[in-house]
Amino acid sequence: MLSRTHYRLKQHHKFEQDDQKYVADLETGDVIQINDVEWEILSRYESQTHHQIVEELKEKYKLTVIFDGIQRLERLGKQGSLLRPAVEVIEQRDADQKPKLLVPFHFTREKTSLDYTMNLNRYQSLTHLAEFAELETLAFPDEEKEDVQDFDQVRVRNISSAKSDTLMSPWYAMDGYDGILLLSQFLTDDLSYYQIPNVPIVHCIEGDQRLQHVLLRTLLTVCAFQGSKDTLVVKASWMKAWLAELGVSVENVQVIPDGIDIVESIDDKALAKQHTAAIFDKSMFVEKPVVGLISGFEPNRGAAWISEFARANPHLAIFVYDAMLEKNYRHPPENVVIFSADDEETRAILPIFLQALDLVCFPAMPGTPLSVVLEAMAYGVSCLVMTKYEMPPEVAGAGVAVAAEWDNFGNFHIPMAKLSETISKWLQPSDARVQCEDFAKEVAQRYTRKNAAQALVQAFVAGGLVPTQQRTERTLFPPIFCHRYEPDKGTLRSSVYRLGTSRYDRLETTLAEVLAERHTPTEVESVFKHFRRDRPTLTDDTTYAGNGFPDSDVKTNPAGQEHQQKGETIYEA
């Protein structure tokens, strides 16, 4: 990751002598020889952002030369010359001003890999987001081609760049955005945006059934890349619970279910059932209680489970919503129809089926589209959740839960007898069911697209308020990791030598410190856990800065010896 430290120029004087360029640091008294590009960077450093500096100089110098120049100067700053680390000032944002968000459009390439509902949700989400934020995307048109036009709510910022310009979009994202909204599920290019310092990123990851096989990996990768300002948005509470179960820190994971559009309810279940029966040419929808199954199963296991479920409940008419099985499950049991919304037309009739339901069942697992469940609930359908965790808060009070098991490999298990019994019982008219149905209707109405968009914007605002972690200032003498010969044992082991204090230090402590300069605490944790070592706890600086005894003293000074032993860990243990 990029260094996230900012620097300010100290009082200095630039001059040329004998064709050489120099800068004098008037505070430390150092005179530093600099090259042409560093000279120009210094002239701009105080008043311009890195981005502006590079944009101005890129005609004249190679990009890498400019970047290296900036890096060299900032390295000097780290060592105490010329630049001073600046304390970050959190800018107070004007409440009325819309945040300007960058929405890279890589995700549009994924259109064919994802299901229709998900693409629709994304489109709707952007449309509603445009009410609260200014949305912009980047385009890099070729010289011959015309600029890409704005589409819908998203403005296109055309970047004219020479063909030889190898700079990628993240660089341009550094300039002028309050946040970056990432929607891509494949992470192909999106991860590079995480290198940008100080811009909060909200990354939405769908529980798409088709991408289930890579979903966990995607989530874990995004978690790894996140900084303290960033938010990973998942669309259902069980996704977050899943990550927590895997031991991932979910501090920056937020659940924002997709909002739903409520169409006029026909408010006549019997009519809806008739329509459904007619459309599928199956009279069971008027003859039997209608149970919806919003499925997110792994397809092969899902097909098997659905037949088992259908056989165990022959008295039910089962409407399955499954984006994968609709095409692939050729001969489902008699009492089952499988449907999914694949285009505008099929999407338009879904509400009819949802209104025909007496109960909506769903496994609370990755792949299950919560938005379809919520939509059914919005029509006053109570729900039955097959869940591994507690009752998902999104549907709490709107139905019953049956404990289920599923694992990371798509296996799903639920005691079928218990499930069937619970369903039969629930379908009996009761006050509880009526209450739940009313509540379902009420609670689902809260999941509007507008609310979802507002929650997203809120994640950006909250991210912007989190101060970037101030790295502890590194000492002027970085630690030297080296082998150390122990004459008393005749063995060699690894240690750390500190120049300033001329003593050896604990390897783990120093390694954690060095890694923390570039990596998040979670990442550092991962490294130590991998090697099955406890990450050293740093209570305060004094625990490891210590009062160092020079190396030679350690040999003769008993106090020194004790100190040294305390400071080191013996790995053989």
Added chain:
Amino acid sequence: MLGFPKILHQLHLFEEEGVPYAADLDKARVVELSAVMTDILKLAETQTDDAIVETLSASYEEDDISEAFERFAELEREGLLFNRGEDLERSLATESKWRKLLVIIPGIDVDSFFDIETLSAGTNMALAHMITHLTKYADLHFASSRNRKITDGVYEVDIGIRDLVRLRSKIGETYYGILTLHQEREQWLFPLYRYPEFPPILVQNHAPRGHGGQAINSMLRHYAAMRDCDGFTAPSDYVRDFYADYVWDPSFFNTLPNGVDSTLFKPMDKAAAKREVAEGVGDDRIEVVPTIGYLSRVQSEKGASVYLKLAELNPHLIFLIAGPNMGRYASRKLPDNLVYVGFHPREKLPLIYNAFDVYCFMSMSGEETFGLTVLEAMACGIPPIVPNFDGVPSVVGDTGLIADAENFDQDIATFVSYPCPVDFSRKINLLLGNDEMYQELSQMARERAVLFTWDKTASRIVRIFEELHQKRKLANPNRLLNVFAPTQPSEDDEQQELKYRSIVLSMNAHYERCLMRDAVYPLRVEEGLVLSILKEHTTREAEAILAALIPDETQARTTLKRVQGLIDGTA
């Protein structure tokens, strides 16, 4: 008074917010001035103290002028503003087109290198020879506190240890390399390793162990911290092999054998030599009885005690000792056949060697790596007998005899070996009892010794610097980005072991793509760790970390190589 006119350093005078400053480019320092100081500086190179006072008295108070003089005196003591010593055409002399080497050996008077008589320690003597011959290949600038021409191509330059880091750009432009000597407790060298501007730094390393492991540890620290384009010299392949047990990359140790002046050290009329020594000490047994020689400081670590035992075991031979004095042995009752022949100036040494029939080298010291005297004796055609210990047998080759020695795996109070007196004794008698073998070895010893020339040593140094320059050109920035993450659980039990992974991004720090296709490549945590460490630390430091974290060393070494390959391949 200051003694104006003075030669000024290369200065740049400027004002910032009304305050006058002088940037001293020779010292890379800025000095705050006052108005009067600025005016004095303008006159400093042409006028005397009095003239300056007179010129300026019209515009300044006398007190101000004398205060300025005091301040200048302080600055001069710090080595600022004014040239110290001779005017070497802007101190970093550029009169010659030769490659210039900066020699930094704190604590040793430069003159002593050019007056070998003043040196007694073998290390310094070797260094002096090396330096003298090096002048044939490069100009030598000794970092010191004044400017002075010592001889053609050899200068002292006013570059203090503390100036080095600040002057790095200038040093990088001016010098082809920095030659220095590994000294155990020194710290000044470490900061230099951090700057790419410096030319290659070659650290002469003479003692591989000793001082209770401290010599090794100091060397290990340098090994870890130095840049890829820096290196050590080691006096023999043995030393290089010795380090191979401690480090993963012994290529940082470049063998640099010592030499011998074979025109000075040469076979002479043996009878005459013996006669002269016999007359010198008044002992005519030397002329008639076979003689064994010892030339060193008379100290136990140099094997003096063992030598005494040899004398006791062999009453039929004369054992000669040449050294500064008899040290603690002076007060002992010495065997009758042991004769101290005194301490002799260098030009007399060939005569002393020639008075020996056999040369015994018995050092047991952990600091012995080469044995310069062995080579000198060989050059004089004296077959040596040396213990089978450290680098010495490699000097002798098959031109002398190797006696048994008990070698210790760790040094004990600087002793790392005990040469076996019985075997030494046996070998001495074997050699003296077989004239044919003696003659053959004597001739071979001379032939072998003449191969070791100081000129070769010096040219080898230049060649090592050339190699280091090549390495420097190949140094790569490490721009790859990686993050650490928990990995996806797997059904495979073995995979389950790997709970974490590292991910390398195909974008580098400048948002340029440098790997094909996907943005993310999963790596093992070990590899990611090395990638991160190599951002600010050396490969040798990563080596130390991997050695601590990965129990299997082969696996650890492969990991390091693999990541280094990736960095080299993408840079």
